[in-house]
Amino acid sequence: MPHAPTQPAFDDQRFLAIRSLLVELAASLDRTERHASVGTASLTTDPRWKLVVAAIERLARGQGRAEDLQMLFSDPYEATWRRDGGPTLAGSPGCCGR
Amino acid sequence: MHYVDPHIHMVSRITDDYETLARMGCVAVSEPAFWAGFDRRTVDGFRDYFRQITEVEPKRAANYGIAHYSWLCINAKEAEDVKLAREVIAAIPEFLDAANVLGIGEIGLNKNTRNEATVFMEQVELAIRHDETILIHTPHLADKLRGTRMIIDMLSDFPSLDRGRVVIDHVEEHTIRHALDAGYWAGMTLYPVTKCSPERACDLVELYGSERLLVNSAGDWGPSRPVAVPDFIVAMRARGHAEHLIEKVVLDNPLALFSRCRRYVPPTRVADRAGAAAGNARGVAASHRA
Ligand SMILES: [Zn+2]
Numbered sequence: 001m002p003h004a005p006t007q008p009a010f011d012d013q014r015f016l017a018i019r020s021l022l023v024e025l026a027a028s029l030d031r032t033e034r035h036a037s038v039g040t041a042s043l044t045t046d047p048r049w050k051l052v053v054a055a056i057e058r059l060a061r062g063q064g065r066a067e068d069l070q071m072l073f074s075d076p077y078e079a080t081w082r083r084d085g086g087p088t089l090a091g092s093p094g095c096c097g098r
Numbered sequence: 099m100h101y102v103d104p105h106i107h108m109v110s111r112i113t114d115d116y117e118t119l120a121r122m123g124c125v126a127v128s129e130p131a132f133w134a135g136f137d138r139r140t141v142d143g144f145r146d147y148f149r150q151i152t153e154v155e156p157k158r159a160a161n162y163g164i165a166h167y168s169w170l171c172i173n174a175k176e177a178e179d180v181k182l183a184r185e186v187i188a189a190i191p192e193f194l195d196a197a198n199v200l201g202i203g204e205i206g207l208n209k210n211t212r213n214e215a216t217v218f219m220e221q222v223e224l225a226i227r228h229d230e231t232i233l234i235h236t237p238h239l240a241d242k243l244r245g246t247r248m249i250i251d252m253l254s255d256f257p258s259l260d261r262g263r264v265v266i267d268h269v270e271e272h273t274i275r276h277a278l279d280a281g282y283w284a285g286m287t288l289y290p291v292t293k294c295s296p297e298r299a300c301d302l303v304e305l306y307g308s309e310r311l312l313v314n315s316a317g318d319w320g321p322s323r324p325v326a327v328p329d330f331i332v333a334m335r336a337r338g339h340a341e342h343l344i345e346k347v348v349l350d351n352p353l354a355l356f357s358r359c360r361r362y363v364p365p366t367r368v369a370d371r372a373g374a375a376a377g378n379a380r381g382v383a384a385s386h387r388a
Contacts, residue, residue, distance in 0.1 A: 002307035006338030066298065070272035074243035081248060 101348035105314035116162040126165040126365040130204035141185040152196035165365035169203035177217035203233025207245040231263040246273040285312040288326035296333040
């Protein structure tokens with residue numbers, strides 16, 4: 001690691017931050033399932049929900065989780081794109097007005 | 099601590115934000131040309147925008163002791179109209195001599211389309227013709243990995259391009275290595291929901307080092323925090339990182355990048371540091387010339 005931090009690796013503050021994120025995540029999943037059950041939407045066939053489920057499974061795999069999840073949520077890169085004429089995509093929102 | 103925000107869209111911020119940035123220690127901002135929230139209909143619409151970021155914003159910033167720099171281009175979203183994009187590209191040289199212009203940007207990809215790629219390539223050629231530095235926007239969310247790699251593919255068509263004068267912006271965990279390994283600068287954008295957080299930016303400094311790394315807020319008209327760079331400073335301090343490391347990322351690095359522009363005049367408040375940064379930058383650039 002080029003720049004190691006000098007503060008304690010796992011103190012109460014960090015524990016509470018992670019705990020809070022996990023409870024927030026748990027509540028979000030419960031909420032989504034609960035709301036889906038009263039509507040007509042089927043979560044099990046929704047590709048976005050499948051990604052969420054896959055992401056949660058990957059959290060248990062260990063070091064490199066953030067990059068792993070980013071890759072999971074990414075459209076694939078095709079090295080031949082310039083020959084093929086380029087991908088046609090739906091795009092995504094974000095900063096800089098896009 | 100003095101710092102620079104190397105990517106912030108001040109045209110969409112209120113004057114009070116300039117005051118807040120000044121209170122936080124901001125000595126300079128750089129403003130890439132971007133999408134204004136609506137598609138402009140004519141090349142003259144862009145001319146007016148270029149006047150705004152080369153004449154109006156520098157004055158607004160100066161009122162608070164902040165140096166304002168800008169980058170010129172047609173952004174990726176409006177590049178889908180290739181005819182208009184080419185008219186804008188033809189008009190850009192009219193503004194390249196403005197004192198605060200650092201180069202061409204933020205060019206790049208949005209939805210990774212063929213038209214966007216065409217206009218991107220033509221603007222890289224424009225930058226090379228005029229010996230300008232380049233700032234590149236990478237797409238968001240699911241499109242980021244593919245778009246970032248497409249951009250690096252296209253840049254490989256220009257083997258003589260000095261990689262130390264090019265920033266690949268909005269990098270995250272899965273794209274930072276592609277930018278840094280190829281010798282480019284990498285910008286981390288601290289933006290709610292869709293991008294990097296201050297804590298994750300600290301992680302990336304710990305994992306990849308501080309060389310050629312930038313932190314910015316991309317503060318614009320969307321939900322964003324113009325004080326995101328100070329958030330990063332606070333997060334780094336909480337982890338016990340040295341002041342000189344933090345200062346390198348938020349002050350020396352952006353000034354070193356800016357100094358690669360031939361028109362660059364350092365912000366007066368940090369002119370002494372900027373000189374040292376310039377020497378440093380030339381060293382970095384030379385070692386990464388492809
Ligand atoms: Zn931007």
